[in-house]
Amino acid sequence: MKSGIKYTGIPSEEELRASPGAPSRERLEQGPVAFIECVQDIPCNPCEEACPFGAITVGEPITNLPELHGDKCTGCGVCIAQCPGLAIFKVHLHYTETTSLVEFPYEYYPLPRKGDRVPCGDRQGKYVADGRVVSVKNAKAHDGTAVVGVEVPKACYLEVRTICRKEWSRHG
Amino acid sequence: MAENRETIYICRCEEVTREEIEQAIRDGATTIAGVKKRTHAGMGLCQGRTCRKLIANMLACSRDPANILPSTFRPPVRTVRIDEIAQGDEE
Amino acid sequence: MRVEKHPILGDDRRKRDAAIIVDGDRVEAITGEPIAAALLAAGIRKFRVTPRFGSPRGLFCGIGRCTDCVMTVDGRPNVRTCVTPVKDGMVVETQAGLGAWADES
Amino acid sequence: MKMTQVAVIGAGPAGLAAAIEVARAGGLVTVIDENARPGGQLFKQIHKFFGSREHRAGVRGFHIGEQLLAETERLGVEVLLDSPVYALFPDRTVGYVHGGREIFLKAEKIVIAAGAAENPLAFPGSTLPGVMGAGAAQTMINVHRVLPGKKVLMIGSGNVGLIVAYQLMQAGADVAALIEAATQIGGYGVHAAKIRRAGVPIHLSHTVKRALGKDHVESVEIVALDSHWQPVAGSEKILGVDTVCVAVGLTPLTELAWLMGCEFAFVPGLGGHVPKHDLNMETTVPGVFIAGDISGVEEASTAMEEGRLAGTACAEALGLLDGQKALELKTVIRERMNALRTGPFGEGRRRAKECLIGLSLEGQA
Incomplete structure (x- = not known):
């Protein structure tokens, strides 16, 4: 099966790596940062x-892909709800010794x-x-666009992107 | 084709099936109006608003779609009650 | 089923201020909403049966074009329920075929 | 007989934008719409629009609708509702019905902004209650706040299919899957990504084989397609859903333009037969303008710009704006419009539009 946003609705690793909106590994090490997963030239800014x-x-x-300047990004997150x-x-990445915040x-x-334990899901x-x-x-x-922050085990900071809504509501 | 054995309605109002439209095209219909005359497709309550495009697509299998014009439009082109327009403009 | 709570639209605060009679049963409704909306809210999906094959039909285009959702309303057949607003006390009947005017029978 | 300077048919984004421009220039304008509420399809669009600030990007469609209505009100634009226009006559008389009677309105200019209708899809079971247009479902959940069903199959991966699938979940329904006959997703990846994150599978090269049920949809059978668009035997899958939403494109609602005798061009990229028009949105019939989906299916943002263009051109033709001022206004509008018609998604539409306008200019030469 072909990968990539046009075939799966999920940006592939290659697409994210090539995207000017994704922070570098070094930048991720330095502290909170925006992660822009916009990989198609759509008219939007x-x-x-x-x-x-x-x-x-x-x-x-305005169809250019958004470029993230890691040196200027403070990780404030105000852009999240505006997209x-x-x-x-x-x-x-290093929210605590063992956890990341997404x-x-x-x-x-x-x-x-705040305080809820939730099952977290990936891009699918x-x-x-x-x-x-x-x-x-x-x-x-x-x-109406709420921004939810979850603390997750460090290993999955690149994967977690949502709450598994159905599983969560089943738990009440 | 096996799936043809199950009824597919093209004109939802007059309940005209795909097979009936195909037969009309085999019988020589080359326009939406031609299909309409042979099958009553498009003569129901909605006046072809829903099936027009589907019939055009079927005709397009044998003809250039650019040449398949919608059947002639005459007033009323919206769903109105006849008693409303028969009454006339009294203002 | 009604969408009572919504993340973008907020809570639905409209009052169920009307009732319509659907095939003899009372159905709660909101004045001004399309008849079709009140029926779907009550879980009613079959609005009529067709003249030729007697097959069931319901909401299809939702904008008053396809006429699939027509019913007999207050004795008048072929009323498009997706664009006809609810009034308290309306009598709505599942339409058989092309329907009949109340005074024709 | 009623008289007006500009009659605008359709109170959607294109029609309201056109009316606003005419009124702003001091013209007398009457908007006529068959629906009970103005705004066209804007009030069911609860997602944030793309574009940039001047396109009101980041604002939800229904808020844009509210802004347009406030502006028409402020400018004193007459908006006639519950008034289907059933005929147009060559002397630019508009025939509509209101309150159980027929009324004629004579106008100097006409803007037809009638919009588009969803394309149907015919398959065994497609007439069962529970099979409906995606737009119909969207109206039910977002405007009337009623769920048409609990579990949905969405057909079509254009922006309409992707957005309505997402909004069905926001309203509390479950979307079992989205299927698409083509080999790739038609709409924006970001819209697809939203429903994927919610766990909705997207099956490309799939079509619906039939919907099953007695009085309404109880399940649906889908099947994979090979590279020749033929069903792959043995690939059938049954999904337990009670609703099937069809989002396979839109067709411009052109009856009134045919009635007026406008010349048409066949442009598949714009939805089929569309009236030829020039850079001012004027058709081949002098004094008759078009705007929005009737001139080729696009989005609300471009529809509003086309409406502004048509309204400005009407005002100019009526002598309400001098040539210099009109040109300035139109240049700004065209720049905004072109900004929306760029990139891999917009370019095809821009080319289709250029082709349509080219055809019209040819006809005039």
């Missing part, structure tokens, strides 16, 4: 305006609450590991 530090550039034409494609995440956009009902919704919800940001400016 709210991420560029969203960043208060000028760490994302799209430029002209109409819900394609921006935040990764804090933040992702979440637009389902109900929202998890497959269970990866249990995580602990450390933040749920849903400011008015987000207009």
